[in-house]
Amino acid sequence: MTLFFQQWYGELLKLFARRRTYIGFGAFIALEILILLLIKKFGMGPIQKAIVGSGQSFEYYFSALTVASTIMGFAIFLLGALFLTLVAGDIVAKEGEDGHMRLLLARPVSRFRLLLLKYLTCSAYAFFLVQFFAWTSFLLGLILRGWGGGYFAIVPEVSVVAFYDWGPGLQRYALSSLYLGLSMTAVSSIAFFLSCFRIKPAAATIGALTYILVDFIMRNSGFMDNYQHLLVTKHMAVWGRILAENIDWPLIWRGYAVIFAVNVTLFTLGYAVFESRDLKS
Amino acid sequence: MALLEVRHLTKRWPTGRLALDDVGFEVREGEILGLLGHNGAGKSTIMGITLGMVRPDIGEVRIGGRSVQQNRGAALQQIGAIYEAAVFYDYLSGWQNLRVLCSLSGWWDEAEVKRVVQMVNLGRAIEQKTATYSHGMRQRLALAQALLPQPKILLLDEPTDGLDPEGIREFRELILHLRKHHGMTIMLNSHLLGEVEQMCDRCVILKDGKKVFEGPVPSQEKSRRIFQLDTNDIGLAREVLDRCGATMDKHGIVEVPLNMEPHELVTALVNGKVQVNTWQAHRRTLEDLYMGLSSKS
Structure with a gap:
């Protein structure tokens, strides 16, 4: 087990030594600041209407948590997906293209183990990136609104609207960001799977982004209402149920079981593709 | 092993x-x-x-x-x-x-x-x-x-x-x-x-x-004895060498058979009325070997 962690450390070292890894962090901070400035200038708009329309005090619920949640809602899906696919699409294809894979596999390490290390690395990156998004959004919310107040949680994808006081709200926000991190591993799994083919890293990234976007559009188009269970983004949205006043744990576990199955399937298929490849320039 | x-x-x-x-x-x-x-x-x-x-x-x-x-x-x-x-x-x-x-x-x-x-x-x-x-x-x-x-x-x-x-x-x-x-x-x-x-x-x-x-x-070979013969009597030299069990290629490269010493072969050539201009040890290089194999179809 120690050896496995040493090897994983090597993968993480490679990932976090690259400037490209940090583009996602930088871009997200820039977007967070932009959204924050827009909120400051134009107010919360529809959020304000929803709070007031529910008979609640906007001043109380216009808090750091609500601001953070709004920023997250705007940015996480598209921007997060972009940077996750960028990293996961690179992780095998780029090393194959550059010849690093031949350097690594001249060692007595199996292809399965090597891929597992890489898969865990991009999954950890997905999780960590979401946590970074969540807590930097919260930090910016604190700068704007300070500590305290309520938390107005709204996730239209799963029809959740809830009001919390600061303490319970903070707990829910923290818990939902953890589950959102798990959901986003499905995005990196798709890119990772494509990355296992003998293709350009950019092709893996574009392929994964396209899949996610098509899936998302299909889910919202109305044509797939009877087939929602086939869409990955439908299951990914299950994190939002953490914010419901009464958490439906069986439904949440079912959603994560599907995401887990999708991840395992994509990893297995990616491994099968990679295992069958001859690694030679 | x-x-x-x-x-x-x-x-x-x-x-x-x-x-x-x-x-x-x-x-x-x-x-x-x-x-x-x-x-x-x-x-x-x-x-x-x-x-x-x-x-x-x-x-x-x-x-x-x-x-x-x-x-x-x-x-x-x-x-x-x-x-x-x-x-x-x-x-x-x-x-x-x-x-x-x-x-x-x-x-x-x-x-x-x-x-x-x-x-x-x-x-x-x-x-x-x-x-x-x-x-x-x-x-x-x-x-x-x-x-x-x-x-x-x-x-x-x-x-x-x-x-x-x-x-x-x-x-x-x-x-x-x-x-x-x-x-x-x-x-x-x-x-x-x-x-x-x-x-x-x-x-x-x-x-x-x-x-x-x-x-x-080839440069590591110790057992082979190869010489370069320069003569005007190619045909005659080939006859003598054939009798002695030696071979000569078109460039005058002679391989001495294992049952003879090189000087015995030179003596045989001289006794056979072959005019020997020069007789010197020839080191076959890897390039000779490689090019020889490459040229074969």
Whole structure:
């Protein structure tokens, strides 16, 4: 087990030594600041209407948590997906293209183990990136609104609207960001799977982004209402149920079981593709 | 004893091209074997199969008795390799690159790594990012990673490719040092005949995926006695030589039969009224052998 962690450390070292890894962090901070400035200038708009329309005090619920949640809602899906696919699409294809894979596999390490290390690395990156998004959004919310107040949680994808006081709200926000991190591993799994083919890293990234976007559009188009269970983004949205006043744990576990199955399937298929490849320039 | 056995390797690429056609040979403990051939002859494919990166259609490679195709992990424990270009993670230092690679072998011994880094003459550059390395430094780092952790066999795929003459000489001396002082067994893949001639004990020559020669490198041959005869009486000389059991090619290269001494053959020529202008020892080079095999269809 120690050896496995040493090897994983090597993968993480490679990932976090690259400037490209940090583009996602930088871009997200820039977007967070932009959204924050827009909120400051134009107010919360529809959020304000929803709070007031529910008979609640906007001043109380216009808090750091609500601001953070709004920023997250705007940015996480598209921007997060972009940077996750960028990293996961690179992780095998780029090393194959550059010849690093031949350097690594001249060692007595199996292809399965090597891929597992890489898969865990991009999954950890997905999780960590979401946590970074969540807590930097919260930090910016604190700068704007300070500590305290309520938390107005709204996730239209799963029809959740809830009001919390600061303490319970903070707990829910923290818990939902953890589950959102798990959901986003499905995005990196798709890119990772494509990355296992003998293709350009950019092709893996574009392929994964396209899949996610098509899936998302299909889910919202109305044509797939009877087939929602086939869409990955439908299951990914299950994190939002953490914010419901009464958490439906069986439904949440079912959603994560599907995401887990999708991840395992994509990893297995990616491994099968990679295992069958001859690694030679 | 054979440390590495290549058995009946056959490989056809998906394009239909036959890369290897029933190639087999062995690398004996402590020897340096050169793998020679034109571009596309199958040298790197053999290296790839030996490292388990390319799958043969037929055949297998055994290292220390263990099949790479059946038990790759155990077989590769004994091997260090430079396979194709020496590419490293440019955003990591040389030291970090070694750390990442050694972790995949489940091994790290800082003192031993420092010793090898000194041996390949990388010194303080090991702390720098490999993006700043020259080609020669990359090759030295490639050799360092191949030597960690203490393999029994080294596989070197075009190790001096792109090096300047000083770099080639330094690399060659290092390889010979490894064999002499560490008893390293080495399989070297190259298309540089001079390099193979100076370093290798034996060589295998490939042509279009087939083995066309396996044997001692000509310059290492001690048993053969080959001379160059200069005479105006070619026809007469050939008759005398035929009677003595010797052979002569069109360039006047004479191979003395084992049952005769060279001076006895000269005496026979003179007694046979052949005008011998010059008679001098001829050293057959690897180039002679290689070109001879290449010219055969």
